[in-house]
Amino acid sequence: MAIVNWPASLVPAKVTWGLQSNTETFTSPLNRSTQTLERPGARWKASLEMPRMDPDTRGQLEAFLVSLGGMAGRFRLWPHARPVSAIGVGASDYGVVLDFVNQSYQAQGSPMVSAALSNYKLLPTTYWPASTRVLKAGEFIEVGGELKMVTADVTSDAAGNAQIPVAPAFRKAPDIGAALVLDRPKATMMLSTDEFSVGVSEGARRISDAVVIAVVEAWT
Template sequence: MAILDWPVDLVPAKTTWGLQSNTEAFTSPLNRATQTMERPGARWKVTLEFPPMNEVKRGRLEGFLAGLGGQAGRFNLWPHQRPSAAILATPRDATLVLDFLAQSYQVDGLPVVNGAMANFKLLPTKYWPASTLVLRAGEFLSVGGELKMVTVDVASDAAGSASIPVAPAFRIAPADGAVLKLSKPTAKMMLATDEYSVAVTPGRISDVVVVSVIEDLS
Protein backbone atom coordinates (compact mmCIF):
# COMPACT_ATOMS: atom_id res chain seq x y z
CA MET A 1 0.00 0.00 0.00
CA ALA A 2 1.28 3.48 -0.91
CA ILE A 3 2.33 5.84 1.87
CA LEU A 4 -0.14 8.74 1.99
CA ASP A 5 0.37 12.32 3.13
CA TRP A 6 -1.80 13.68 5.90
CA PRO A 7 -4.28 16.13 4.27
CA VAL A 8 -3.06 19.70 4.75
CA ASP A 9 -6.62 20.99 5.36
CA LEU A 10 -7.22 18.62 8.28
CA VAL A 11 -5.62 20.69 11.03
CA PRO A 12 -6.24 19.41 14.57
CA ALA A 13 -7.30 21.81 17.30
CA LYS A 14 -4.98 20.03 19.73
CA THR A 15 -2.02 17.71 19.23
CA THR A 16 -0.15 15.64 21.78
CA TRP A 17 3.26 14.35 20.74
CA GLY A 18 5.20 12.00 22.96
CA LEU A 19 8.17 9.68 22.70
CA GLN A 20 7.87 6.05 23.76
CA SER A 21 11.38 4.92 24.64
CA ASN A 22 12.48 1.29 24.76
CA THR A 23 14.46 0.51 27.89
CA GLU A 24 15.35 -2.52 29.99
CA ALA A 25 15.94 -2.29 33.73
CA PHE A 26 17.79 -4.66 36.07
CA THR A 27 17.45 -4.36 39.85
CA SER A 28 20.12 -6.00 41.99
CA PRO A 29 18.66 -8.50 44.46
CA LEU A 30 21.47 -7.59 46.87
CA ASN A 31 21.09 -3.83 47.31
CA ARG A 32 18.19 -2.88 44.98
CA ALA A 33 20.46 -0.72 42.85
CA THR A 34 18.90 -0.31 39.42
CA GLN A 35 20.68 -0.26 36.09
CA THR A 36 18.72 0.85 33.04
CA MET A 37 19.77 0.31 29.43
CA GLU A 38 18.36 2.19 26.47
CA ARG A 39 17.55 -0.07 23.53
CA PRO A 40 16.68 0.70 19.89
CA GLY A 41 13.04 1.07 19.02
CA ALA A 42 11.95 4.41 20.48
CA ARG A 43 8.96 5.76 18.55
CA TRP A 44 6.62 8.74 18.36
CA LYS A 45 3.09 8.48 19.74
CA VAL A 46 0.61 11.16 18.71
CA THR A 47 -2.95 12.13 19.56
CA LEU A 48 -4.83 14.42 17.17
CA GLU A 49 -7.96 16.10 18.51
CA PHE A 50 -10.44 17.70 16.10
CA PRO A 51 -13.20 20.12 17.11
CA PRO A 52 -16.83 19.63 16.05
CA MET A 53 -16.89 19.61 12.23
CA ASN A 54 -19.53 20.14 9.57
CA GLU A 55 -20.51 17.40 7.18
CA VAL A 56 -17.97 18.28 4.48
CA LYS A 57 -14.90 18.50 6.71
CA ARG A 58 -16.01 15.51 8.76
CA GLY A 59 -16.29 13.55 5.52
CA ARG A 60 -12.71 14.42 4.59
CA LEU A 61 -11.45 13.04 7.90
CA GLU A 62 -13.66 9.94 7.81
CA GLY A 63 -12.68 9.21 4.23
CA PHE A 64 -8.97 9.47 4.98
CA LEU A 65 -9.20 7.24 8.04
CA ALA A 66 -11.35 4.66 6.26
CA GLY A 67 -8.93 4.58 3.34
CA LEU A 68 -6.08 3.54 5.64
CA GLY A 69 -7.68 0.15 6.24
CA GLY A 70 -6.97 0.22 9.97
CA GLN A 71 -3.37 -0.42 10.93
CA ALA A 72 -2.51 -1.61 7.42
CA GLY A 73 -2.19 1.94 6.09
CA ARG A 74 0.75 4.29 6.44
CA PHE A 75 0.93 8.06 6.18
CA ASN A 76 3.41 10.89 6.66
CA LEU A 77 2.56 13.25 9.51
CA TRP A 78 4.29 16.44 10.64
CA PRO A 79 4.10 18.04 14.11
CA HIS A 80 1.30 20.60 13.70
CA GLN A 81 2.26 22.35 16.93
CA ARG A 82 5.72 23.22 15.58
CA PRO A 83 5.70 22.71 11.81
CA SER A 84 8.88 24.65 10.94
CA ALA A 85 12.22 25.56 12.46
CA ALA A 86 12.50 29.24 13.37
CA ILE A 87 15.55 29.73 11.13
CA LEU A 88 13.33 29.35 8.05
CA ALA A 89 11.74 32.71 8.90
CA THR A 90 15.07 34.49 8.35
CA PRO A 91 16.52 35.28 4.90
CA ARG A 92 18.82 32.57 3.56
CA ASP A 93 21.43 32.51 0.84
CA ALA A 94 20.24 30.05 -1.80
CA THR A 95 23.42 30.34 -3.85
CA LEU A 96 25.07 27.05 -4.76
CA VAL A 97 28.17 26.49 -2.65
CA LEU A 98 30.60 24.08 -4.27
CA ASP A 99 32.62 21.75 -2.09
CA PHE A 100 35.43 20.56 -4.36
CA LEU A 101 36.80 18.05 -1.85
CA ALA A 102 33.52 16.21 -1.25
CA GLN A 103 32.12 16.91 -4.73
CA SER A 104 28.86 18.10 -3.24
CA TYR A 105 26.86 21.31 -3.30
CA GLN A 106 24.32 23.27 -1.30
CA VAL A 107 20.75 22.87 -2.54
CA ASP A 108 18.47 25.93 -2.17
CA GLY A 109 20.38 27.05 0.89
CA LEU A 110 19.31 24.02 2.94
CA PRO A 111 21.72 22.22 5.28
CA VAL A 112 22.83 18.68 4.54
CA VAL A 113 24.35 15.74 6.41
CA ASN A 114 28.09 16.17 6.72
CA GLY A 115 29.86 12.80 6.51
CA ALA A 116 29.30 9.59 8.43
CA MET A 117 27.68 9.41 11.87
CA ALA A 118 29.84 8.18 14.73
CA ASN A 119 27.11 8.78 17.31
CA PHE A 120 23.52 8.05 16.24
CA LYS A 121 22.26 10.78 18.60
CA LEU A 122 24.53 13.46 17.12
CA LEU A 123 23.83 14.53 13.53
CA PRO A 124 26.78 16.18 11.69
CA THR A 125 25.59 18.89 9.27
CA LYS A 126 26.91 21.72 7.12
CA TYR A 127 25.78 24.66 4.95
CA TRP A 128 24.22 26.65 7.78
CA PRO A 129 24.72 30.40 8.09
CA ALA A 130 28.09 30.88 9.78
CA SER A 131 28.32 31.50 13.54
CA THR A 132 24.54 31.55 14.03
CA LEU A 133 21.99 30.01 16.36
CA VAL A 134 20.48 27.64 13.80
CA LEU A 135 18.14 25.38 15.80
CA ARG A 136 16.42 25.61 19.16
CA ALA A 137 15.68 22.84 21.63
CA GLY A 138 12.31 21.28 20.87
CA GLU A 139 12.34 21.98 17.13
CA PHE A 140 11.93 19.10 14.67
CA LEU A 141 13.79 17.96 11.59
CA SER A 142 13.61 14.92 9.36
CA VAL A 143 16.23 13.25 7.21
CA GLY A 144 16.61 9.74 5.87
CA GLY A 145 12.93 9.05 6.51
CA GLU A 146 13.21 9.62 10.29
CA LEU A 147 11.76 12.44 12.41
CA LYS A 148 13.94 13.83 15.21
CA MET A 149 13.65 16.47 17.91
CA VAL A 150 16.56 18.79 18.65
CA THR A 151 17.43 18.38 22.33
CA VAL A 152 19.52 21.54 22.97
CA ASP A 153 20.06 24.87 21.23
CA VAL A 154 22.53 24.49 18.34
CA ALA A 155 24.90 27.13 16.93
CA SER A 156 26.96 26.76 13.77
CA ASP A 157 30.69 27.38 13.65
CA ALA A 158 32.56 29.84 11.44
CA ALA A 159 32.47 27.38 8.54
CA GLY A 160 28.70 26.87 8.76
CA SER A 161 28.93 23.37 10.25
CA ALA A 162 26.94 22.14 13.25
CA SER A 163 26.56 18.92 15.22
CA ILE A 164 22.92 18.51 16.24
CA PRO A 165 21.98 16.46 19.32
CA VAL A 166 18.71 14.68 18.52
CA ALA A 167 16.21 12.26 20.03
CA PRO A 168 15.41 9.52 19.50
CA ALA A 169 18.60 8.00 18.13
CA PHE A 170 18.70 7.29 14.40
CA ARG A 171 17.83 3.73 13.50
CA ILE A 172 19.77 3.99 10.24
CA ALA A 173 22.42 6.64 9.59
CA PRO A 174 21.29 9.07 6.87
CA ALA A 175 23.44 9.31 3.76
CA ASP A 176 26.21 11.87 3.48
CA GLY A 177 24.80 14.87 1.65
CA ALA A 178 21.15 14.09 2.45
CA VAL A 179 19.12 17.31 2.74
CA LEU A 180 17.52 18.12 6.11
CA LYS A 181 13.79 18.85 6.01
CA LEU A 182 12.99 21.72 8.36
CA SER A 183 9.54 22.70 7.08
CA LYS A 184 6.83 20.19 7.93
CA PRO A 185 9.31 17.39 8.74
CA THR A 186 7.47 14.09 8.80
CA ALA A 187 7.41 10.67 10.42
CA LYS A 188 5.83 7.57 8.90
CA MET A 189 2.79 6.83 11.05
CA MET A 190 -0.01 4.28 11.41
CA LEU A 191 -3.23 4.14 13.41
CA ALA A 192 -2.74 2.93 16.98
CA THR A 193 -5.67 0.50 16.60
CA ASP A 194 -7.80 -0.96 13.84
CA GLU A 195 -10.85 0.97 15.03
CA TYR A 196 -12.02 4.57 14.84
CA SER A 197 -15.40 6.18 15.36
CA VAL A 198 -17.03 9.57 14.80
CA ALA A 199 -20.12 10.59 16.78
CA VAL A 200 -22.54 12.92 14.96
CA THR A 201 -25.33 15.07 16.41
CA PRO A 202 -28.78 15.41 14.72
CA GLY A 203 -27.56 18.62 13.06
CA ARG A 204 -24.86 16.64 11.22
CA ILE A 205 -22.13 18.23 13.33
CA SER A 206 -19.62 15.84 14.78
CA ASP A 207 -18.57 15.63 18.39
CA VAL A 208 -14.89 16.10 19.19
CA VAL A 209 -12.91 13.45 17.30
CA VAL A 210 -9.70 12.00 18.76
CA VAL A 211 -7.30 10.03 16.53
CA SER A 212 -4.37 8.11 18.07
CA VAL A 213 -1.40 7.19 15.88
CA ILE A 214 2.05 5.66 16.38
CA GLU A 215 5.26 5.71 14.38
CA ASP A 216 5.95 2.80 12.05
CA LEU A 217 9.58 1.76 12.51
CA SER A 218 9.79 -0.62 9.55
Protein backbone atom coordinates in the same frame (compact mmCIF):
# COMPACT_ATOMS: atom_id res chain seq x y z
CA MET B 1 -0.09 -0.05 0.41
CA ALA B 2 1.35 3.34 -0.53
CA ILE B 3 2.41 5.73 2.24
CA VAL B 4 0.35 8.94 2.05
CA ASN B 5 0.55 12.31 3.79
CA TRP B 6 -1.87 13.42 6.49
CA PRO B 7 -4.22 15.88 4.70
CA ALA B 8 -3.08 19.46 5.30
CA SER B 9 -6.75 20.56 5.36
CA LEU B 10 -7.42 18.48 8.51
CA VAL B 11 -6.05 20.67 11.31
CA PRO B 12 -6.38 19.28 14.85
CA ALA B 13 -7.73 21.51 17.61
CA LYS B 14 -5.33 19.86 20.06
CA VAL B 15 -2.25 17.70 19.56
CA THR B 16 -0.48 15.61 22.18
CA TRP B 17 2.91 14.46 20.91
CA GLY B 18 5.45 12.40 22.80
CA LEU B 19 8.09 9.68 22.71
CA GLN B 20 7.84 6.06 23.83
CA SER B 21 11.37 4.98 24.72
CA ASN B 22 12.51 1.36 24.65
CA THR B 23 14.41 0.43 27.82
CA GLU B 24 15.23 -2.64 29.90
CA THR B 25 15.62 -2.42 33.67
CA PHE B 26 17.38 -4.85 35.99
CA THR B 27 17.04 -4.66 39.76
CA SER B 28 19.55 -6.57 41.86
CA PRO B 29 17.89 -9.14 44.15
CA LEU B 30 20.73 -8.57 46.65
CA ASN B 31 20.68 -4.84 47.34
CA ARG B 32 17.88 -3.50 45.06
CA SER B 33 20.30 -1.39 43.01
CA THR B 34 18.89 -0.65 39.57
CA GLN B 35 20.46 -0.54 36.12
CA THR B 36 18.57 0.63 33.04
CA LEU B 37 19.64 0.06 29.44
CA GLU B 38 18.39 2.22 26.57
CA ARG B 39 17.58 0.05 23.57
CA PRO B 40 16.99 1.03 19.93
CA GLY B 41 13.40 1.37 18.84
CA ALA B 42 12.08 4.50 20.56
CA ARG B 43 9.05 5.72 18.66
CA TRP B 44 6.84 8.79 18.44
CA LYS B 45 3.23 8.66 19.62
CA ALA B 46 0.57 11.28 19.07
CA SER B 47 -3.04 12.00 19.84
CA LEU B 48 -4.93 14.26 17.42
CA GLU B 49 -8.14 15.84 18.70
CA MET B 50 -10.22 17.02 15.77
CA PRO B 51 -12.74 19.81 16.47
CA ARG B 52 -16.44 19.63 15.72
CA MET B 53 -16.66 19.47 11.93
CA ASP B 54 -19.10 20.41 9.21
CA PRO B 55 -20.23 17.61 6.85
CA ASP B 56 -17.59 18.33 4.19
CA THR B 57 -14.65 18.33 6.63
CA ARG B 58 -16.05 15.29 8.41
CA GLY B 59 -16.26 13.51 5.07
CA GLN B 60 -12.59 14.24 4.35
CA LEU B 61 -11.56 12.82 7.73
CA GLU B 62 -13.73 9.72 7.44
CA ALA B 63 -12.55 9.04 3.88
CA PHE B 64 -8.90 9.34 4.92
CA LEU B 65 -9.29 7.04 7.92
CA VAL B 66 -11.26 4.45 5.96
CA SER B 67 -8.66 4.46 3.19
CA LEU B 68 -5.95 3.43 5.70
CA GLY B 69 -7.57 0.07 6.36
CA GLY B 70 -7.11 0.39 10.10
CA MET B 71 -3.63 -0.34 11.44
CA ALA B 72 -2.50 -1.67 8.05
CA GLY B 73 -2.16 1.82 6.54
CA ARG B 74 0.84 4.12 6.85
CA PHE B 75 0.89 7.90 6.59
CA ARG B 76 3.34 10.76 7.07
CA LEU B 77 2.51 13.17 9.90
CA TRP B 78 4.26 16.31 11.14
CA PRO B 79 4.10 17.76 14.68
CA HIS B 80 1.41 20.43 14.23
CA ALA B 81 2.60 22.35 17.30
CA ARG B 82 6.04 22.93 15.70
CA PRO B 83 5.52 22.76 11.94
CA VAL B 84 8.65 24.66 10.94
CA SER B 85 12.01 25.68 12.39
CA ALA B 86 11.81 29.19 13.83
CA ILE B 87 15.44 30.10 13.09
CA GLY B 88 16.91 27.82 10.44
CA VAL B 89 16.21 29.35 7.04
CA GLY B 90 18.03 27.09 4.65
CA ALA B 91 21.46 27.03 3.06
CA SER B 92 23.69 30.07 2.98
CA ASP B 93 23.73 32.06 -0.26
CA TYR B 94 20.37 30.63 -1.34
CA GLY B 95 17.09 32.43 -1.79
CA VAL B 96 14.38 31.90 0.80
CA VAL B 97 10.65 32.65 0.51
CA LEU B 98 8.84 32.94 3.84
CA ASP B 99 5.15 32.07 4.16
CA PHE B 100 3.97 33.22 7.58
CA VAL B 101 0.32 32.30 6.90
CA ASN B 102 1.11 28.63 6.36
CA GLN B 103 4.05 28.62 8.78
CA SER B 104 6.45 27.42 6.15
CA TYR B 105 9.23 28.47 3.84
CA GLN B 106 10.78 27.28 0.60
CA ALA B 107 14.50 27.40 -0.04
CA GLN B 108 16.42 26.70 -3.23
CA GLY B 109 19.06 24.92 -1.15
CA SER B 110 19.04 23.12 2.14
CA PRO B 111 21.35 22.24 5.01
CA MET B 112 22.62 18.69 4.62
CA VAL B 113 24.47 15.89 6.35
CA SER B 114 28.19 16.59 6.04
CA ALA B 115 29.85 13.41 7.36
CA ALA B 116 29.24 9.83 8.43
CA LEU B 117 27.73 9.39 11.89
CA SER B 118 29.96 8.12 14.68
CA ASN B 119 27.38 8.99 17.34
CA TYR B 120 23.78 8.23 16.34
CA LYS B 121 22.52 11.08 18.55
CA LEU B 122 24.80 13.73 17.00
CA LEU B 123 24.24 14.84 13.40
CA PRO B 124 27.07 16.63 11.50
CA THR B 125 25.64 19.17 9.05
CA THR B 126 26.73 22.00 6.77
CA TYR B 127 25.40 24.87 4.59
CA TRP B 128 24.00 26.92 7.47
CA PRO B 129 24.40 30.70 7.75
CA ALA B 130 27.80 31.29 9.37
CA SER B 131 28.12 31.89 13.12
CA THR B 132 24.38 31.87 13.72
CA ARG B 133 22.05 30.10 16.11
CA VAL B 134 20.27 27.95 13.57
CA LEU B 135 18.07 25.64 15.66
CA LYS B 136 16.38 25.83 19.05
CA ALA B 137 16.04 23.05 21.59
CA GLY B 138 12.70 21.32 21.10
CA GLU B 139 12.43 21.91 17.36
CA PHE B 140 12.01 19.00 14.95
CA ILE B 141 14.00 17.99 11.89
CA GLU B 142 13.60 15.13 9.44
CA VAL B 143 16.62 13.37 7.96
CA GLY B 144 16.68 10.17 5.94
CA GLY B 145 12.97 9.65 6.57
CA GLU B 146 13.36 9.78 10.38
CA LEU B 147 11.88 12.48 12.63
CA LYS B 148 14.18 13.82 15.36
CA MET B 149 13.93 16.45 18.07
CA VAL B 150 16.81 18.88 18.59
CA THR B 151 17.89 18.49 22.22
CA ALA B 152 19.93 21.70 22.64
CA ASP B 153 20.31 25.07 20.90
CA VAL B 154 22.59 24.79 17.86
CA THR B 155 24.98 27.51 16.64
CA SER B 156 26.88 27.16 13.37
CA ASP B 157 30.61 27.87 13.08
CA ALA B 158 32.29 30.40 10.78
CA ALA B 159 32.18 27.90 7.89
CA GLY B 160 28.45 27.19 8.26
CA ASN B 161 28.91 23.77 9.88
CA ALA B 162 26.89 22.60 12.87
CA GLN B 163 26.72 19.52 15.06
CA ILE B 164 23.07 18.85 15.94
CA PRO B 165 22.25 16.81 19.08
CA VAL B 166 19.06 14.84 18.46
CA ALA B 167 16.78 12.27 20.05
CA PRO B 168 15.82 9.55 19.65
CA ALA B 169 18.95 8.00 18.14
CA PHE B 170 18.93 7.30 14.42
CA ARG B 171 17.84 3.79 13.52
CA LYS B 172 19.90 4.03 10.33
CA ALA B 173 22.66 6.53 9.61
CA PRO B 174 21.57 9.01 6.90
CA ASP B 175 23.67 9.30 3.78
CA ILE B 176 26.27 12.04 3.45
CA GLY B 177 24.57 14.79 1.46
CA ALA B 178 21.07 13.91 2.71
CA ALA B 179 18.99 17.06 3.04
CA LEU B 180 17.48 18.21 6.34
CA VAL B 181 13.73 18.79 6.23
CA LEU B 182 12.81 21.80 8.38
CA ASP B 183 9.40 22.61 6.88
CA ARG B 184 6.82 20.18 8.27
CA PRO B 185 9.27 17.39 9.12
CA LYS B 186 7.39 14.11 9.24
CA ALA B 187 7.38 10.64 10.76
CA THR B 188 5.71 7.58 9.26
CA MET B 189 2.75 6.72 11.47
CA MET B 190 -0.03 4.15 11.81
CA LEU B 191 -3.33 4.16 13.68
CA SER B 192 -3.14 2.69 17.19
CA THR B 193 -6.40 0.79 16.70
CA ASP B 194 -8.42 -0.78 13.89
CA GLU B 195 -11.60 1.02 14.94
CA PHE B 196 -12.88 4.57 14.70
CA SER B 197 -16.25 6.28 14.88
CA VAL B 198 -17.58 9.81 14.45
CA GLY B 199 -20.67 11.00 16.29
CA VAL B 200 -22.99 13.45 14.51
CA SER B 201 -25.47 15.80 16.18
CA GLU B 202 -29.06 15.89 14.99
CA GLY B 203 -30.19 18.96 13.10
CA ALA B 204 -29.92 20.51 9.68
CA ARG B 205 -26.20 21.32 9.95
CA ARG B 206 -25.16 17.76 10.94
CA ILE B 207 -22.11 18.96 12.92
CA SER B 208 -19.92 16.13 14.19
CA ASP B 209 -18.66 15.61 17.71
CA ALA B 210 -14.96 16.03 18.49
CA VAL B 211 -12.89 13.03 17.43
CA VAL B 212 -9.64 11.82 19.04
CA ILE B 213 -7.26 9.81 16.85
CA ALA B 214 -4.35 7.94 18.44
CA VAL B 215 -1.34 7.18 16.22
CA VAL B 216 2.12 5.68 16.67
CA GLU B 217 5.31 5.65 14.62
CA ALA B 218 5.89 2.61 12.41
CA TRP B 219 8.77 1.37 10.28
CA THR B 220 9.99 -1.86 8.70
